[in-house]
Amino acid sequence: MTFRFQLNEGDYVNAQLAHLRRKAGASGWSLALLFLLLGPLLIWAMFHVLRAFVHHDYKLLKLIAPAGPAYLFFFLLAVYIWMGIPYRMQFRKRGSFRHSVEVQVTDTALLNRTPVGENEFKWNAFVAWGESKTTFLVYTEPTVFLIIPKHAMQPHEIPVFRELLRTQIRQPSVRLSV
Numbered sequence: 001m002t003f004r005f006q007l008n009e010g011d012y013v014n015a016q017l018a019h020l021r022r023k024a025g026a027s028g029w030s031l032a033l034l035f036l037l038l039g040p041l042l043i044w045a046m047f048h049v050l051r052a053f054v055h056h057d058y059k060l061l062k063l064i065a066p067a068g069p070a071y072l073f074f075f076l077l078a079v080y081i082w083m084g085i086p087y088r089m090q091f092r093k094r095g096s097f098r099h100s101v102e103v104q105v106t107d108t109a110l111l112n113r114t115p116v117g118e119n120e121f122k123w124n125a126f127v128a129w130g131e132s133k134t135t136f137l138v139y140t141e142p143t144v145f146l147i148i149p150k151h152a153m154q155p156h157e158i159p160v161f162r163e164l165l166r167t168q169i170r171q172p173s174v175r176l177s178v
Contacts, residue, residue: 001105001161005152006098011093011135013084015147018132037077042071051108103148105164110138112146121166129160138165 013174054058080086091097096116101168104111110126112119121140135147150158 001153001157002155003103003105003148003152004100005103005149006100007147007149009088011147011149011151013087014132015145016087016090016139018130018135019085019137019143019145022130022137029137035151038071038075041158045071092094102147103152105161107164107168112148126169129165129169136161136165136168 019139048060052058096114099114099116102111102113104113109123110121112121125140126138127141130137130145134150135146136150138148139145150159153161
């Protein structure tokens with residue numbers, strides 16, 4: 001099988017977020033739950049700060065006020081990462097992400113070619129693989145991976161490639177939640 005593609009920003013962001021969730025060991029539901037808990041907690045804290053100001057309850061204000069900025073910081077940080085902003089900036093800065101890529105898959109190796117070079121990976125060079133809704137991530141190290149977008153494949157090639165990954169990479173696969 002041969003896949004030809006040019007990585008786009010969406011592919012890159014999706015892969016990075018999927019990797020982040022895999023690394024954190026969290027499913028999409030647990031991250032959504034955290035996000036949904038932080039939002040109301042922030043609103044609750046801000047409501048009580050405003051109420052303390054209105055009622056001149058300085059004792060309550062002294063208890064609650066220091067937590068407000070902390071909640072706001074963590075909430076905004078979660079939104080910043082959740083939206084993939086750091087990964088979008090990273091993709092836009094690096095021109096090498098926009099090279100055309102050809103990935104040739106055989107029973108013995110995976111060959112990755114770009115206009116500036118090529119790498120041949122024997123199957124035993126991979127330590128794990130993962131799959132999200134739009135990409136496959138094939139890991140050479142726990143934090144280093146190749147991104148192979150599904151849009152580069154014909155629909156019938158996706159299950160074939162998945163099965164090849166399953167049989168060639170001995171480590172268990174991970175269902176990524178993006």
